[in-house]
Amino acid sequence: MSSSERLQPGRGANLVEVPDGAYVYVVRSRRSGGVSVGVDLTPAGACPLACDYCQVPRTERVTSIDRVELARLRIELSSTFQALAERGEQAVDVCFAGSGEPTWSPNFAAALEVAIDVAAGRVPVRVLTSGATLDWERVREPLAGLVARGAGEVWVKLDAWDEATIARFWASRGQARHEARIARFARETPTVLQVLVAARTHGPSIDATRRGLRDAIQRIVAAGAKIQRVSLTTMHRPPGTADQEVSAYDDDALDEIASVVREAGVPVTVAYARPRPAHASTDSVAPT
Ligand code: SF4
Structure with missing residues (x-):
């Protein structure tokens, strides 16, 4: 192209x-x-x-x-x-x-x-x-x-938490390198993490996803990063490559994931696949 x-x-x-x-x-x-x-x-x-x-x-x-x-x-x-x-x-x-x-x-x-x-x-x-x-x-x-x-x-972006998930989600390698890059930047500059979660055929479970993301965010915060908040979302449209193995999580799944990601100690805002009243979808976050 x-x-x-x-x-x-x-x-x-x-x-x-x-x-x-x-x-x-x-x-x-x-x-x-x-x-x-x-x-x-x-x-x-x-x-x-x-x-x-x-x-x-x-x-x-x-x-x-x-x-x-x-x-x-x-x-x-x-x-x-x-x-x-x-x-x-x-x-x-x-x-x-x-x-x-x-x-x-x-x-x-x-x-x-x-x-x-x-x-x-x-x-x-x-x-x-x-x-x-x-x-x-x-x-x-x-x-x-x-x-x-x-x-x-x-x-x-932070979607994965180990080598298996970064390979599956991003066709890439180097989860530790990615986390280290974020930490180096965010030590000096407050940063928002954007996390997209999706259901995948034979992919990680919701429980593995929420624990994996929580742990990755905890590692980044422990490395000194100033994380303002996590913006958690899912797909709003089908993938451009028409990959049928990846699909949006519903609102309940997003809430389940958010509830554990919050254990990392940073605010989490959720953008659902369909709009909801703003007060129902976010932690308290100062407006920008
Ligand atoms: S443009 Fe597509 S491939 Fe590139 S980072 Fe965004 S979602 Fe991933």
């Missing part, structure tokens, strides 16, 4: 009808709890991981990535905020997520500055990352700066 082709993840059922750009789209986000202005710096799906639940319809790993057109990104963000205002809608955040690993872009830091500048004083900027690039200075420093300036949050 050429890097100019677009996969358009997350631009489906929850899309809010405002002009859709090369980099910017708008969704009603369960995770963010409202209208979220999404930024997709990897429209061709470039990502170091190959998660079994990934909703991006790619058939192979994509590793080539173009530079972001910063002027275009600024125009798209500004016009999106204007379009939302004209509709009487209020965004809750600007969220770097999209079709792959947002920090992979060679000019990610400059793109983040554009978003912080446009969002300034309106909404926080959230960066959702796999964590694979957290040791890169050109990624670590802008992410740390985002939080230090009070301009937003960094959310890092």
Whole structure:
């Protein structure tokens, strides 16, 4: 796949009808709890991981990535905020997520500055990352700066708890390395852990999942990480590869997992597969 082709993840059922750009789209986000202005710096799906639940319809790993057109990104963000205002809608955040690993872009830091500048004083900027690039200075420093300036949050993925689960869930290796990367970053920078759990044929049980995640989070916290909270969710749409072995957990299963993950001593917010009243789904968490 050429890097100019677009996969358009997350631009489906929850899309809010405002002009859709090369980099910017708008969704009603369960995770963010409202209208979220999404930024997709990897429209061709470039990502170091190959998660079994990934909703991006790619058939192979994509590793080539173009530079972001910063002027275009600024125009798209500004016009999106204007379009939302004209509709009487209020965004809750600007969220770097999209079709792959947002920090992979060679000019990610400059793109983040554009978003912080446009969002300034309106909404926080959230960066959702796999964590694979957290040791890169050109990624670590802008992410740390985002939080230090009070301009937003960094959310890092943690789905697995040992070598067997990271291999099954992410087609990757190095669970201990991943946890160590998170701990190094989060010792200096308060961080949100984003955890996606799913039911898998012949996969780990709910009990193994909740104990495994609790233990992994405890290890990261014991290593000195400042974890603001855990954002626990499940799949909201089928995987992009139509893998029938992975499916969403229902609300009861999510609650069961959350109840044990909380034993790690950090707040847990839950984004269910279907929306619920906000008060029913979260611990007490300071608004950002
Ligand atoms: S990190 Fe995100 S985009 Fe990359 S494979 Fe996993 S779910 Fe898909």
